[in-house]
Amino acid sequence: xxxxxxxxxxxxxxxxxxxxxxxxxxxxxxxxxxxxxxxxxxxxxxxxxxxxxxxxxxxxxxxxxxxxxxxxxxxxxxxxxxxxxxxxxxxxxxxxxxxxxxxxxxxxxxxxxxxxxxxxxxxxxxxxxxxxxxxxxxxxxxxxxxxxxxxxxxxxxxxxxxxxxxxxxxxxxxxxxxxxxxxxxxxxx
Numbered sequence: 001x002x003x004x005x006x007x008x009x010x011x012x013x014x015x016x017x018x019x020x021x022x023x024x025x026x027x028x029x030x031x032x033x034x035x036x037x038x039x040x041x042x043x044x045x046x047x048x049x050x051x052x053x054x055x056x057x058x059x060x061x062x063x064x065x066x067x068x069x070x071x072x073x074x075x076x077x078x079x080x081x082x083x084x085x086x087x088x089x090x091x092x093x094x095x096x097x098x099x100x101x102x103x104x105x106x107x108x109x110x111x112x113x114x115x116x117x118x119x120x121x122x123x124x125x126x127x128x129x130x131x132x133x134x135x136x137x138x139x140x141x142x143x144x145x146x147x148x149x150x151x152x153x154x155x156x157x158x159x160x161x162x163x164x165x166x167x168x169x170x171x172x173x174x175x176x177x178x179x180x181x182x183x184x185x186x187x188x189x
Contacts, residue, residue, distance in 0.1 A: 002042040003101035004033055007086060007108025007115055007136075008049045009070055012056065012063035020109060020137040021146035024069075029135050029172040030107050031071045036179075043101055044076040047086045049114065084117040093125060102165075103128040105175070107135035111146075111153050119157055119167070126164040131157050133171045 009030065014023055034044045046066055051057030057064050059080070066072060081090050096104075104127050108115050115136045122129050133154045140146045158169045170178070 001100045002037065002040075002103045002105060003096060003099075004037045004042065004044045004105045005047060005086065005107065005118065006030055006034065006045065006070070007047045007106070007118055009046070009067050009109055010048060010057065010063065011065050011067060012051075013109050013139075014067055018139060020139055021150060022134070023137060026107070026109075026135060026137045027067060027069050029132065031069075032176075033105065033107065033132070033135065033172070034071055034073075034076075036176075037105075038073055038075065043099055044073065045092075045095075046070075046072065046076055046078050047092070047108065047114075047118070048078060048080050050080045050082050053082060081114075084114045085121045086114065086118040087121040087125065096127075101127075103130065105130045105132060107132050109137050111136045111138035112141070112149050113138075116153055116156075120160075123160060123163055123165065123167060128165040129162075129167045130175065131167070131169045132175055133169050135172055 014020055037044050048064065048066065049057055050059055077095060079090055079092050086092050104122055106115065106119055106129060119129060119131060138146050138149050141149060154169050157167060160167055
């Protein structure tokens with residue numbers, strides 16, 4: 001079984017003061033992926049950062065909420081985390097093992113923090129990993145534009161040595177063709 005991880009797509013990270021690269025496009029691609037995963041009987045897992053120890057993004061606040069533009073289904077799983085790594089002191093690994101997920105498809109925010117650290121942990125836990133190259137986002141950084149950071153991390157992940165699993169970095173479009181051999185994921189019109 002495959003699991004779609006949607007990491008930290010929360011309101012705190014998507015404000016006029018915190019713009020993210022291609023935010024609308026990333027949300028659209030995540031929605032198409034999550035709809036297809038549900039239809040195929042695979043799992044959709046939302047990861048939500050709990051920033052209580054940092055004094056922001058506290059559960060129950062507007063900042064903590066998942067973006068309203070993302071499609072959430074009652075069958076989706078929600079995992080709370082308190083560090084960049086979605087596996088650190090969470091029940092994510094045991095949940096994945098219990099439901100039989102052996103391949104993770106990873107999307108979310110922020111490329112250079114939570115997405116990166118989760119990918120590296122998943123590798124050391126022997127998961128098969130597919131990163132959707134245009135399914136994650138970040139903001140401009142002091143010495144690097146967001147698009148450059150995204151491209152840089154996509155390159156790093158492509159070059160990583162997998163453990164027992166695999167790691168693949170492909171675009172949403174490549175993934176949709178590879179997964180079902182059809183245009184089901186592709187934009188209509």
